[in-house]
Amino acid sequence: MSEEIDLEDAAPWVVLIITLIGGGLRVLLLASKGMSSDETVSVWLASHSLSEMMQWILKIGQQPPLYYFLLHYWIELKGNTPYYVRLLSVFFGAGTIPIIYLIGKRMAGAVVGLAAAVILAASPFHIYFAQETSMYTLLTLNAAIAIYALVRLLTDPRSSKPIGSQFREYLRAWRTPATVEPRSQGNFSYKDETRDQNRWGAQIFRHRWLPIQTIDIDLAWVAFIVFSVITLLSHSTAALFFLTTNIIVLGLMVFQRIRKTGAQPALQVPSFKNWVIAQIVILMLWIPWIIPYFKQPNAVWQSLLTPAPTWDAVLQTLGSFLSTLASIPAVTTGMWILYALVFCLGLVYYRRKISHFLFLIALFAVPFLIELVVSIWHPFFLDQTLIWTTIPLFLMLAVGVTQLKFRFLIFTVLGIICTINMFSASDYFRFYQKEDWNTAARDVAGLAEKDDLVLFNSNVGEIPFDYYFKPYADYYSLQVEEHGIPLDVYVSGIAEPKMTANDIPGLASFLSGHNRVWLVYSQNSQTDPMGLIPQTLAAKMKLVKEDDFYGGKVQLYSAP
Numbered sequence: 270m271s272e273e274i275d276l277e278d279a280a281p282w283v284v285l286i287i288t289l290i291g292g293g294l295r296v297l298l299l300a301s302k303g304m305s306s307d308e309t310v311s312v313w314l315a316s317h318s319l320s321e322m323m324q325w326i327l328k329i330g331q332q333p334p335l336y337y338f339l340l341h342y343w344i345e346l347k348g349n350t351p352y353y354v355r356l357l358s359v360f361f362g363a364g365t366i367p368i369i370y371l372i373g374k375r376m377a378g379a380v381v382g383l384a385a386a387v388i389l390a391a392s393p394f395h396i397y398f399a400q401e402t403s404m405y406t407l408l409t410l411n412a413a414i415a416i417y418a419l420v421r422l423l424t425d426p427r428s429s430k431p432i433g434s435q436f437r438e439y440l441r442a443w444r445t446p447a448t449v450e451p452r453s454q455g456n457f458s459y460k461d462e463t464r465d466q467n468r469w470g471a472q473i474f475r476h477r478w479l480p481i482q483t484i485d486i487d488l489a490w491v492a493f494i495v496f497s498v499i500t501l502l503s504h505s506t507a508a509l510f511f512l513t514t515n516i517i518v519l520g521l522m523v524f525q526r527i528r529k530t531g532a533q534p535a536l537q538v539p540s541f542k543n544w545v546i547a548q549i550v551i552l553m554l555w556i557p558w559i560i561p562y563f564k565q566p567n568a569v570w571q572s573l574l575t576p577a578p579t580w581d582a583v584l585q586t587l588g589s590f591l592s593t594l595a596s597i598p599a600v601t602t603g604m605w606i607l608y609a610l611v612f613c614l615g616l617v618y619y620r621r622k623i624s625h626f627l628f629l630i631a632l633f634a635v636p637f638l639i640e641l642v643v644s645i646w647h648p649f650f651l652d653q654t655l656i657w658t659t660i661p662l663f664l665m666l667a668v669g670v671t672q673l674k675f676r677f678l679i680f681t682v683l684g685i686i687c688t689i690n691m692f693s694a695s696d697y698f699r700f701y702q703k704e705d706w707n708t709a710a711r712d713v714a715g716l717a718e719k720d721d722l723v724l725f726n727s728n729v730g731e732i733p734f735d736y737y738f739k740p741y742a743d744y745y746s747l748q749v750e751e752h753g754i755p756l757d758v759y760v761s762g763i764a765e766p767k768m769t770a771n772d773i774p775g776l777a778s779f780l781s782g783h784n785r786v787w788l789v790y791s792q793n794s795q796t797d798p799m800g801l802i803p804q805t806l807a808a809k810m811k812l813v814k815e816d817d818f819y820g821g822k823v824q825l826y827s828a829p
Contacts, residue, residue, distance in 0.1 A: 291390030362399030704820030791821030
């Protein structure tokens with residue numbers, strides 16, 4: 270008992286240390302890798318004014334505007350270098366670590382919360398996306414806070430009281446003047462203290478200030494509503510979070526209504542009226558984005574390059590979450606066995622609180638299954654869109670680890686999991702490559718001449734190229750013309766148009782008046798599958814130089 274009390278007292282400091290370590294892992298070698306196409310598109314969108322940004326987001330962004338708004342002001346504050354634009358994601362990622370501790374502590378105690386924080390801090394999957402200029406760590410942080418608020422509501426019977434009742438009671442008590450106690454001690458003074466009663470200090474201290482615990486449920490409602498909306502504004506697929514929470518809570522309501530027992534349920538659903546009010550408020554706050562959100566899916570699904578999911582893709586996604594993707598099959602099998610045993614131990618713990626277990630399972634499995642089912646018609650199954658579901662997954666693992674009872678065994682298993690994660694993270698730091706757009710820009714800048722034409726078969730490729738090329742162009746006063754083929758992204762607002770035979774005359778017209786033409790060729794399997802652009806250039810000009818870079822190649826053509 271004393272050990273648990275000591276742990277409760279030390280837990281905030283331990284969480285702080287875990288968060289700092291997790292933040293250190295996320296900031297390690299932050300600027301060592303080049304900016305990918307998606308990252309530079311995020312920076313490019315955020316570099317516009319807010320009104321222009323919204324217009325471009327609706328054209329090619331395909332995601333809600335919250336992250337781009339935050340990145341816009343972050344760039345104004347820190348600049349758009351790879352280190353600083355990625356640092357924003359690091360803060361979001363590190364900030365999720367104490368939140369998962371609070372969820373675990375609320376559901377199963379401080380030890381579970383600490384174990385979950387350790388697993389999250391060392392997760393290479395989260396480390397990777399914390400080093401991306403993208404909205405996925407923001408999505409995870411917002412969803413985690415909303416989950417914590419929901420757990421507070423489901424574990425407190427006071428959540429059945431009308432929303433706002435605590436605020437009203439607090440305001441009523443605050444307006445009641447506090448009782449003035451006569452001074453029983455102190456030296457006699459001739460000072461007239463009644464004059465102070467008219468000052469602003471007297472106006473504050475004459476009110477009754479109740480403890481924060483008297484309004485904690487209403488605060489939980491506010492947090493759940495606000496961060497549910499913010500989650501929906503973090504990523505388009507966050508609609509799955511809204512659906513999942515409704516399926517869970519409404520399912521609990523139906524289950525508890527059917528199965529009435531005298532025992533107090535482990536999870537106590539709020540009143541139906543409260544839940545409906547909360548969902549209406551969430552939808553009303555989401556309305557500004559609902560219309561463009563429902564207009565976008567057709568364009569999004571048409572432009573997505575995601576293949577239809579297979580069982581191998583599903584296992585690979587789970588392996589990414591759990592860091593079981595080792596190059597040695599025996600090691601991978603051992604990892605799966607370890608996690609299966611830990612998962613079973615967690616199930617043993619929850620045998621008396623089965624609703625807690627079902628809550629975590631549903632929170633993880635429902636969005637996973639929805640993406641799989643929808644992907645039968647329109648493939649969009651991507652592990653990063655499900656990143657927030659690792660919160661309940663890590664909590665289930667943490668519960669299993671803490672069931673080992675002996676702290677030596679708990680530390681040993683956590684050490685094994687962290688070691689596995691560190692090996693996976695080291696592979697990412699050492700071997701993972703992003704598109705090397707800096708090399709492409711440097712190759713063109715090194716040999717560019719006045720009035721050269723630079724063509725891009727991938728419109729999205731024009732943005733990362735410019736991210737690296739413009740500093741060279743400004744420094745060396747380079748004057749070149751750029752254009753996307755068959756359509757330019759800056760003019761058309763179309764991200765990935767496909768080259769067809771009908772576009773060849775338009776390409777030929779661009780060549781007139783230019784003695785030298787550069788072709789930055791990338792993602793040709795989607796944008797130019799028949800190779801029409803290099804074939805047309807080769808028929809009219811002479812290929813004089815070709816250099817490969819990771820993600821594509823640069824070709825220089827000259828007039829014969």
